[in-house]
Amino acid sequence: MTMTRFESIGVYLPEQEVTTRELIDSMDTEPMFDLEKLTGVKSRRWRAPHEDCHSLALEAIERCLVNSRYEADEIDVIICTSITRFKDGLKFVLEPCLSSYLKKRLGMREDALNFDITNACAGMFTGVHVLDQMIKSGVVRNGLIVSGECITPISETALKEINNPVDEQFASLTVGDSGAAVLMDQSPSDDEGVEFLELLTLSQFSDFCYGMPSDKNPGVAMYTKAMEIHATVIQRLPQTLGHFAEKYQVSGADFAHVIPHQTSERAIRSALALCSESLGDIPNICVSLDRYGNTSSTSHFVVLNDHIQQGHIQPGQRILMLVLASGIVLGVASVRIGNLTGAH
Incomplete structure (x- = not known):
């Protein structure tokens, strides 16, 4: 069966940069750890007063x-x-829904489909999975997946509410705002496309991370049991990747790069090091969280765009996308990149 492909991508990053040091200096309670050293997040992009999810998504689509x-x-x-x-x-x-608003703003056809999906930080690749099947089954010829993540409001809540050195809102200080869009269609050749994509949800751990209205202040908050999430992923990721490697007869050496979800550089590297026994040699690990933080559902495409712009990722290279999200969601995608042009 012919593969689908990433026909084009677009990323929008707000102009304002806010450093981790600036956030920590504005707090009454400092963490008992060095947040920047632990996570690798030095700065992140922060929305302007006039920007929201709709505008971030629209900017990404236009690019x-x-x-x-x-x-x-x-x-x-x-x-x-x-x-x-x-x-x-x-x-x-x-x-x-946001897709309805964007469809109208873009001037799409009245008979074009639109719907929203939310699956935590695995959202965009959940959309890729659904659209991949829609194109292969002939329901549509092409489609657009977009995410506008105006997520720094959880940082603002955390700055007001953190009152102890191990507060569950500290993970909220690692996020950054962004918009990302990817247009998919049927691949014209075997030289580019989504070779395989699988997602696994471990719902028994869904209570490790909650996003909800704050019960102390107006606004939204995120409460994360970061240590428990890390321990669960570390315990299960090697076996999960080993299963996929055996199923699809691949190893780390078959890929030029791996793009993991951008949480903490130390956590990413330690988790992948443990996977070497089941996956073999780990390819080059692409990380951009030092400048952009954890951009949640857009993170893989923010990093892909960034490394294309820097010339690190070239047409024809095979990329292993490592999907990690609260839920807990584990997943992998093998994507052979075509002649994409990064734009933000």
């Missing part, structure tokens, strides 16, 4: 379409995978 051969009225479906749903400031809007 994606600049790189695409398709016009907006030629797209058959738009899928929004944002965790956050802020519009007009900090108003959290569930209906009408």
Whole structure:
């Protein structure tokens, strides 16, 4: 069966940069650890007052379409995978859905499909999985997946509420705002495309991370049991990757790069080091969280775009996408990159 491919991508990053040091200096309670050293996050992008999930997503789509051969009225479906749903400031809007708003703003055809999916930080690759099957089954010819993550409001809540050195809101200080979009269609050759993609949810650990309205202040908060998540992933990731490696007859040596979800550089490298027995030699690990932080559901495409722009990732290279998310979600995707042009 012919593969689908990433026909074009677009990433938008707000102009304002905020350093980890600036955040820590603004707090009454400092962590009992060096947050920057532990996570590798030195700075992140922060939304402007006029920006929200809708505008971040729209900016990313516009950059994606600049790189695409398709016009907006030629797209058959738009899928929004944002965790956050802020519009007009900090108003959290569930209906009408974000994809409906974007479809109208872009001038897409009336008969084009639109829907939203949320799956924590695995959202965009959940959208990729669904769209991949829609294209292969002939339901649509192409489609657009987009996420506008206006997620720094959880940082603002954390700055107000953290009151002990091991508070569960410290992970909220690692996030950054962004928008990412990817347009997919049927691959014209075997030289580029999504070779395989699988996601596994370990729902018994869903209580390790919650996003909800704060019970202390107006706004949204995230409570994360970071140590428990790390221990669970460390324990299960090697076996999970080993299963996928055996199923698809691949090893680390078959890939030029691995792009993991961007949480903590120390955690990423330690987890992948443990996977060497089941996966073999680990390829070059692509990390951009030192400058952008954890951009949640957009992270793989922010990193892909960044490393294409820097010339590290070249057309024809095979990339292992390592999907990790609260839930807990573990997954892998093998993607052979075509002639993409990074744009942000």
